[in-house]
Amino acid sequence: MSGEFSTLFYKETLRFWKVGFQTVAAPVLTAVLYLLIFSHVLDNHVRIHDVQYTAFLIPGLVMMSVLQNAFANSSSSLIQSKVTGNIVFVLLAPVSYQNFFLAYVLAAVLRGILVGFFVLVVTMWFAPLSFVAPWWILVFALLGGAVLGSLGVVAGIWADKFDQLAAFQNFLIMPLTFLSGVFYSIHSLPSFWQGLSHWNPIFYMIDGFRYGFFGVSDVSPWQSLAVGGGALLVLSAFTLTMLERGYKLRA
Amino acid sequence: MAVPDAIHIEQVSKQFGALKALDQITLKIAQGEVFGLLGPNGAGKTTLISTLAGLARPSSGRVSVMGFDVQTDYRQARRQLGVVPQELVFDPFFTVRETLRIQSGYFGVKNNNKWIDEILENLDLTSKANANMRTLSGGMKRRVLVAQALVHRPPVIVLDEPTAGVDVELRQTLWRFIRRLNADGHTIVLTTHYLEEAENFCQRVAMLKAGRIVLLDTMQNVLRQVSAHTLRVKFDGSPPASLTFTADAGDGWYAMPFEQFDQVEPILLSLRQSGCIVRDVEIGKPELEDVFIRVMQAGNEASQAV
Ligand SMILES: Nc1ncnc2c1ncn2[C@@H]1O[C@H](COP(=O)(O)OP(=O)(O)OP(=O)(O)O)[C@@H](O)[C@H]1O
Numbered sequence A: 001m002s003g004e005f006s007t008l009f010y011k012e013t014l015r016f017w018k019v020g021f022q023t024v025a026a027p028v029l030t031a032v033l034y035l036l037i038f039s040h041v042l043d044n045h046v047r048i049h050d051v052q053y054t055a056f057l058i059p060g061l062v063m064m065s066v067l068q069n070a071f072a073n074s075s076s077s078l079i080q081s082k083v084t085g086n087i088v089f090v091l092l093a094p095v096s097y098q099n100f101f102l103a104y105v106l107a108a109v110l111r112g113i114l115v116g117f118f119v120l121v122v123t124m125w126f127a128p129l130s131f132v133a134p135w136w137i138l139v140f141a142l143l144g145g146a147v148l149g150s151l152g153v154v155a156g157i158w159a160d161k162f163d164q165l166a167a168f169q170n171f172l173i174m175p176l177t178f179l180s181g182v183f184y185s186i187h188s189l190p191s192f193w194q195g196l197s198h199w200n201p202i203f204y205m206i207d208g209f210r211y212g213f214f215g216v217s218d219v220s221p222w223q224s225l226a227v228g229g230g231a232l233l234v235l236s237a238f239t240l241t242m243l244e245r246g247y248k249l250r251a
Numbered sequence B: 001m002a003v004p005d006a007i008h009i010e011q012v013s014k015q016f017g018a019l020k021a022l023d024q025i026t027l028k029i030a031q032g033e034v035f036g037l038l039g040p041n042g043a044g045k046t047t048l049i050s051t052l053a054g055l056a057r058p059s060s061g062r063v064s065v066m067g068f069d070v071q072t073d074y075r076q077a078r079r080q081l082g083v084v085p086q087e088l089v090f091d092p093f094f095t096v097r098e099t100l101r102i103q104s105g106y107f108g109v110k111n112n113n114k115w116i117d118e119i120l121e122n123l124d125l126t127s128k129a130n131a132n133m134r135t136l137s138g139g140m141k142r143r144v145l146v147a148q149a150l151v152h153r154p155p156v157i158v159l160d161e162p163t164a165g166v167d168v169e170l171r172q173t174l175w176r177f178i179r180r181l182n183a184d185g186h187t188i189v190l191t192t193h194y195l196e197e198a199e200n201f202c203q204r205v206a207m208l209k210a211g212r213i214v215l216l217d218t219m220q221n222v223l224r225q226v227s228a229h230t231l232r233v234k235f236d237g238s239p240p241a242s243l244t245f246t247a248d249a250g251d252g253w254y255a256m257p258f259e260q261f262d263q264v265e266p267i268l269l270s271l272r273q274s275g276c277i278v279r280d281v282e283i284g285k286p287e288l289e290d291v292f293i294r295v296m297q298a299g300n301e302a303s304q305a306v
């Protein structure tokens, strides 16, 4: 690690910050709209883990924002650089593939957490929230951001065109996040879907994240940590191999 | 230890599917040279530069820059190299100065403002330092590309068509700057379709055709080897049989190649002695373009001359 890493990280951060209205403010607004609509419809009818629905929903929305924005940051930055050709500036430099990976993933985590933080600050006034285990909150936010940031690197490198990236997002990322218990506890699902959810690493990250607020969860936070950490390790190894080989970046 | 070549390319081939973009290229460029890579569109110039820069991996063969292998020692190799890409690429999020600072950072160079200012000054970009890249004209974007290649003071500078789409004034500025860099010890490798530029600036050239080097020599030899000076004379009367002129398009002009300038006088003398009256004389210098066209047309014969 050296000037290369910090510069690439700085550049990636500056990039989204310069268009913060799109990259930070807009997703915060989206999350708040979700909250307003769902809590209006469901708040008086549903309690989960003995928690009022709106309160249950807030951590889910915060985590969803972290995940989606982390993915969006690395994937859109990479595909833009590839399509416009300016990725060449990084490729010409002596930036190691490990530093490349770290810089893109950490900038993605930063944007995810920034958006998540603002979503939390805005939505926490709508329902009584507790913060039973703040460290778990932070750990799962970081972990979730890193997993999706890394997936974003894979998608951004794999996709040649914007519509391929959109397909990746619509057919993989969206189903995985929406079917992970953002809006509900998976205990309320039919057993088939419950079983399926246990194969979704994002479920564990949202469940563990929620544990940090309420101290209750579908599975133990340690198990969630193990699954999330395992997912990050496998994905990182995969992404690093891809980068080392120069897949789609170096002819 | 011997001084390493600035660039050492050994038996490099590059295959794109069925297409052989580079075919067994071997090329050494010494430190301090100004070297021209010439060839028609699609000859493989950019591909060769890409293998130097690590943007493309050769299918076989080895490449090193200042003695560092571009694959096994890629970090060192890339520090030695500044590449100006052919395509006009830029990052629309940043200003000119931000772009140059970021590029310095990628090379681990900190506090580079003084050198950045100097480059900006030399490329006539100072007034645009804080302009967003998007707002620059094409020629200015090209200058920023040149500036980006220089931020880390690389000993070897490779310019892929640096003067494409650039106005006369900048072209001169650019060449002056490149000359200065060369005088300071930088090795320069460039491609251009303006053969006159190559003729003026390159000490040595390689001509590529369909992925192969068909001619590799010093500029002097290249100009001498295939073409000579041409004496063009306009006269009244018929020339003596001892002189073999080629008649130009019937407008009274005759042409004859010659090697040394001391041959000119005797030619004119024998014209006069046989009663011809000389009306006009021109001396044509050998032009790279003639060589280029001849070599490209007869690629196969010329390749044996390498
Ligand atoms: N990534 C690639 N995939 C497939 N073919 C390629 C690729 N890059 C280059 N080629 C082919 O390799 C050949 C050499 O291309 P290259 O860009 O090196 O030519 P060039 O000499 O730089 O031409 P120009 O003067 O037009 O810039 C061309 O036939 C080109 O179509």
Ligand SMILES: [Mg+2]
Binding pocket: B045, B046, B047, B086, B160
């Ligand atoms: Mg080219």
